[in-house]
Amino acid sequence: MNEPLETIPAPPTPPAPPPAPVITENLVSPVVTYTLMVITIIVYILQAGTQQFLGYDIPALLGMKVNDLIIQGQLWRLLTPMFLHGSVLHIGFNMYALVIIGSELERRFGHWRFLLLYFLGSFGGNVFSFLLSPNASLGASTAIFGLLGAEMVFFYQNRKLFGAGARRALQNVITVAAINFLIGLSPGIDNWGHLGGLVAGLIFTWFGGPKLNVEGQYPILNVVDERGLTDQLLGAGLVVLFFATLAAMKIMGLGPF
Numbered sequence: 001m002n003e004p005l006e007t008i009p010a011p012p013t014p015p016a017p018p019p020a021p022v023i024t025e026n027l028v029s030p031v032v033t034y035t036l037m038v039i040t041i042i043v044y045i046l047q048a049g050t051q052q053f054l055g056y057d058i059p060a061l062l063g064m065k066v067n068d069l070i071i072q073g074q075l076w077r078l079l080t081p082m083f084l085h086g087s088v089l090h091i092g093f094n095m096y097a098l099v100i101i102g103s104e105l106e107r108r109f110g111h112w113r114f115l116l117l118y119f120l121g122s123f124g125g126n127v128f129s130f131l132l133s134p135n136a137s138l139g140a141s142t143a144i145f146g147l148l149g150a151e152m153v154f155f156y157q158n159r160k161l162f163g164a165g166a167r168r169a170l171q172n173v174i175t176v177a178a179i180n181f182l183i184g185l186s187p188g189i190d191n192w193g194h195l196g197g198l199v200a201g202l203i204f205t206w207f208g209g210p211k212l213n214v215e216g217q218y219p220i221l222n223v224v225d226e227r228g229l230t231d232q233l234l235g236a237g238l239v240v241l242f243f244a245t246l247a248a249m250k251i252m253g254l255g256p257f
Contacts, residue, residue: 025223030103032111036118037095040140043083044091060084064138065126065193071251078130078247082122084138094140101147108154108210113232117204120239121146124200127243129193131250131257137190141180142197148177149201150209157205158212161223200239208235 043059050058063080070077085091106114125142151173159166177198184191210225250257 025108027107028110030106032115032118033098033102033106036102036115037098040083040085040091040095040098044085047084060086060138064136065129066136067130067134070130070247075247078126079119079122081126081138082118082140082143085140086138090139094144097144098140098147101144101151105147105150105154108212109150113208113210116232116236117146117150117201118143120200120204120236121149121197124239124243125193125195125197127247128196128199129190131246132192133190135190137193139190139193141190142193145177145180145194145197146201146204148173149198150205151201152177153202153205154209157209161212161214196243200243203242204235204239206235207238208232 047057047059050056063077063084065077065081066074085094102114102118105117109117122140122143125145126137129137129142152170155162155166155169155173159170162169181191181194183189184194208227208231211227212223213226214221215224216222246257249255
């Protein structure tokens, strides 16, 4: 006589995996980046046009960094060189770097903070050039190096959030900066301007750049910036104070400059 087989209980159903987190980040479109590029291109067209038809590059004569004219009171020349360029290759390289680096930075920095960073990088770079180079100079590379400095600090301060991606980004930025400093050893390139822009970007972003944190209740999470306008003004104020003091010392004939 056959006996009934014992019923083997089915294995328990594994619990459903938790839902994937939904992480949102408030990113903006790089409007300022492209606006700066368009303005710079328009200025270069004016440079080429006045050189062609008048025999003089009027925008460069009015705005490039010339030490003696700055000492005489033409202080705008510590900013305006960022809109001026000496050749198609010169502006092409700088505008390419602006779009590649600037568009990503602006998405996280926001329009106002990115614009401030760009001007501060130019100011810091032209002040260092004013102090340490007797040659006239022009170009947006001072501001571009400010962006590089900002990118370094941004990924360093937010390395816990970005993890291995932050380390890779830092390595890439440092490599790019080092290569460009080596290129800057060539005759006719103002490496002091590059260094000043880098320092300005580092200082501003250390105190006023985005410091990100994740908030919310799982699985809905938000990436928020812990720093506000006060921090941005603090960072900008420190940059202006540092570089303006150095420039004033040279103008007044003080110190080793």
